[in-house]
Amino acid sequence: MNISSSASESYKTIDASDLSFFRSFLQDRCLDSIEIRTEYGHDETEDLQFLPDVVLKPVSVDEVSKIMRYCSEKSIVVTPAGARTGLSGGCLPIEKGIALSMEKFNQILKIDENNHQVITEPGVITEVLQNAVREVGLFYPPDPASKGSCFIGGNVSENSGGPKAVKYGVTNEYVLNLEVVLPNGEIIWTGANVLKNATGYNLTQLLVGSEGTLGIITKIVLKLIPHPTHDLLMLVPFYDAQKACEAVAAIFKAGITPSGLEFMERDALLWTIPHVPNSSIEVKENHAAHLLIEVDGFDPEILMQDCEKILAVLESFETDEVLFAETQAQKDQLWTLRRKVGEAVKSFSIYKEEDTVVPRYELPRLLETVKRIGKQYGFQSVCYGHAGDGNLHINIIKGDLSDEFWNNELTIAIQEIFTDVVAMGGTISGEHGIGLVQKPYMSIAFNSVQLDLMRSIKNVFDPKNILNPGKIF
C-alpha cells in the first residue's frame, strides 16, 4: 500500500524494560508474539497491515491510566483498538508501539430501566448490547452492518450509523456521558448522565467520532428509547437506478419517516445473493437497483397506512413488483442480504470503499457523478448504502486495473468525486471515519483554518501526539 507515515515525531521504540513494566501488572495480557502482533496489525480496511511492537489488553480504567502515564512519560505510541471491524484504518498501529486492545472491557455495567439508560464498557459487541436492553423493552438503535462483531466503543469512536439512523439518528445522538483516559493518564468524565446539558463545552460530542485520537473511552452512558413492537419490510425493484435515488427524497416529502431506506445497485444484490443461503430473491435482467424500505412503530395498522403511502409515492417512479416480507424469516433474509453486501464485494475483488454523504435530495446527482467519473477514468463501481440519510457507499472494484492506476490515477478520480460531494453540501465520510485511508482527502472537506483548529484541539488533549498519531490529519 502507498500510504506513508506522516509523523515527524521521534517515538521511543519499545524495549525489554518497557515490556517488563507492562508485564508487571498485565501479566499474560502483554503479548508480543509475531502471530498476535500480526492479528492486531489489520482491520477490515482494504488489505492494510501494520505490525505493532506489542499488544496490551488492560481490564480496568486504572490499568489504562497506568499504561498512558508510562507511555506519555516515555513518548511511546499507543493505538487503541476495538473489534477491528473499521473501514478507514482508524485502529491500525501505523507508528508501531502499542496496540491497546479494549476487548477485555466487555461488561454491560448497568441497564437502568428507570431512566432509560445503559452504562457499558466499550468492548461489548453492539448486537449483544442491543439484545440485552431489548429484553427489558428498550432500544439502542444505531446498528452498523458489522453489529454482530463490532464493539460499541468503536461505534462511539467512529460515530457509526447503520440502516436505523435514518429514523433514529447515529451514535452521537445516544451518547450522554463518557469515561475517558486522557493521553497523560488522567481519568475524566466528559459530561453528566442527563438528557440535556448546557454546562460548559460539549466534551462528550467532541470525543464521539474522534477516532481514538483524543482519549481512550473506558465507560459509555447511552440513552435508550422504547423498542418498537412492529415493523414492515419491502424490497422494491427499479428499472432505473437514478429513479430509485429520486424516490428517496419523495418518500420523506410525503411525510413518511422510514426506519430503514437502503439503496442497492444491481451488482450489489447479484454478488451478495450467493452469500446468503436459500435466498429466494430474483434479480431480473431489467432491474437496475433496489430500495429496501422498512417502517416500524407500535401500531400495525399505522404501519400498513405508511406502506400504502410509500406505494403511492413509488407509482411515479416505474418499479417492478414490490416484495413484502411476510415472515420474520423473510425479513431476516432481506436484512442479511443488505448487511452482507460489503463482505460480498470484498470477496469479489480488491476494492476501495468511499463513504460519501450528501443532503438526500442530491442522491441522484451523486450517483450520476460517480458513474460519469467512473466512465471517464475507466473504473467499475458498485454503489449501495443508507439512501435515506444521503449516505452512499461507493465500492470501486480493482478487477483488472493496474496497480499504477489503482495507486495514482484513481486517487485523482476520488478527489473529483469528493469535490463534487462537498459542492452538493455533503462530506467525505458519513459513518466510517477518516482514519488512515481518507486522510489524504481531508483538505477537500476542510480548509487550513478548519484543519488547524482540529489539530490544535488534538494538541490540547495530546501534546506529545502519542495517541493514534497519523490519523484524521
Added chain:
Amino acid sequence: MNISSSASESYKTIDASDLSFFRSFLQDRCLDSIEIRTEYGHDETEDLQFLPDVVLKPVSVDEVSKIMRYCSEKSIVVTPAGARTGLSGGCLPIEKGIALSMEKFNQILKIDENNHQVITEPGVITEVLQNAVREVGLFYPPDPASKGSCFIGGNVSENSGGPKAVKYGVTNEYVLNLEVVLPNGEIIWTGANVLKNATGYNLTQLLVGSEGTLGIITKIVLKLIPHPTHDLLMLVPFYDAQKACEAVAAIFKAGITPSGLEFMERDALLWTIPHVPNSSIEVKENHAAHLLIEVDGFDPEILMQDCEKILAVLESFETDEVLFAETQAQKDQLWTLRRKVGEAVKSFSIYKEEDTVVPRYELPRLLETVKRIGKQYGFQSVCYGHAGDGNLHINIIKGDLSDEFWNNELTIAIQEIFTDVVAMGGTISGEHGIGLVQKPYMSIAFNSVQLDLMRSIKNVFDPKNILNPGKIF
C-alpha cells in the same frame, strides 16, 4: 450585584479612532448613546447591568469579520448578543468594549423542503422560524419559554431546550452546520449539511452551547422533521408534589414518550394565573403540584390510547380530577400558563433561578433535597420545569431575606444543592447555560482536569481572550 470580573487581561479601551473606524462601514449601526448602551447592558438574568462602550449592529458576515479582525489586532473585547432573553448573563458585556448585536441577521435564507432543512441567520426569532417551516408541514421542535422573543442564534449558543425536548431533543440535535466568524476574523463552516458526519472532529457540536465564547455564529443549517398533525393536552393535579415527580419516570416506564411533561409546584401556578387573562384553572387548597402532559403524533386514535395508558399509570399516584383541554384555545391557555411562570415569579419578587437537571427517576429526590436545604437555610423556593427531561428550574425567592444572606449564605446553600445534583448523575445547567451567574459553581460539575481542557479549547479559538471573556469559567 456581587459577581466581580475575573479578567486579568489588559483590554484596550475604545476611543474616538476606534469609533471612527467602526462608523466608516457601519454608519448609524455604530451606537454609543447612554440610552442604547444601557439597553444592551442587561438581559433577563436577575437584575444585572453592565454598560458596553459601544453597540455595533453588523448586517453581514463580512462586517462581523472586519470587526473581529480589528478587535483582535487591538485587543478590544467583543460580547455577542442575541435577543438578550438569556437567564445566565451570557451576553452581558462585563468587560465593557463592544456589545455586538446580531439583530440585523434576521433573514430565513432557505427553507429546503426537498431535504427537510432550513438555512437561517441567527437573529431570527425562534417562533418566527417555527411558523415559517410549519407552513410547509415541517417542524423545528426546540421551543424555549421565550420562543416569541428569543433568537435562534441564542438558542444555538446556549443549547436551549423547552417543553418539546422531552420527545424531540434539544437544539444541538437539530444543528447540522454553522457559519462562524472566529475571534481573529476568519470565517469557517463547522461541518456539512448532512444528517450523518464522521469527518474530523465535531466542530459543530463544540460551537453549540459554547455561549458565544468560541466564535460568532452568522448562519445556521437546521434539520427539520414532519410536523405532527394532532396533539392532546391534560393538566393533572396532585395532592403531593413528590408523587407528581414520581409519576414522571413511571409514565416513560409504561412505554409512553409524551411530547411535553411539565411540572409546576402549587405556587408556580397560583402566581401565574393572574398573568393569564380569563384563566379558568382552579388550584384547590389540597393541590400541591400539577403535571402538564402532552402527547402528539399523526393519528388521533393512537393519541387517545396513549392518554389512556397515562391515566392508568396516574391511578397509582393519588391525583385529583384530570383536566383535558377540549379546544385549541384551552390548549393555548394551558401552555401560556406554563410559559409565563418565569415572568410571574420575576414580578413577584427578586429571585435566583437554578437550572438543575438529573436523570428523571431522581426527580423526587431532587425536589426533596431542594426543600430540605431551603428549610435548613430559611429560603422559599418555587420549582417547575421540564420534568420529563429531569430538568427542574428552582426559583429561590428573595422576599424578606437580607442582602447579606442573599449574596453570601445563599451561595453556600446553592452549592449544597448542586453537589447533590452532581451526586445523582446530574449537572448544574440543563438549558440556560453557565454564562456569568453560574460560573462560580462550575467546579462542582467539573474538576480542574476537565476545566483545563475547556480553557485550553477556548485558548485555541481565542488566544487573546477577546470574545465574551469572563463567561463559563
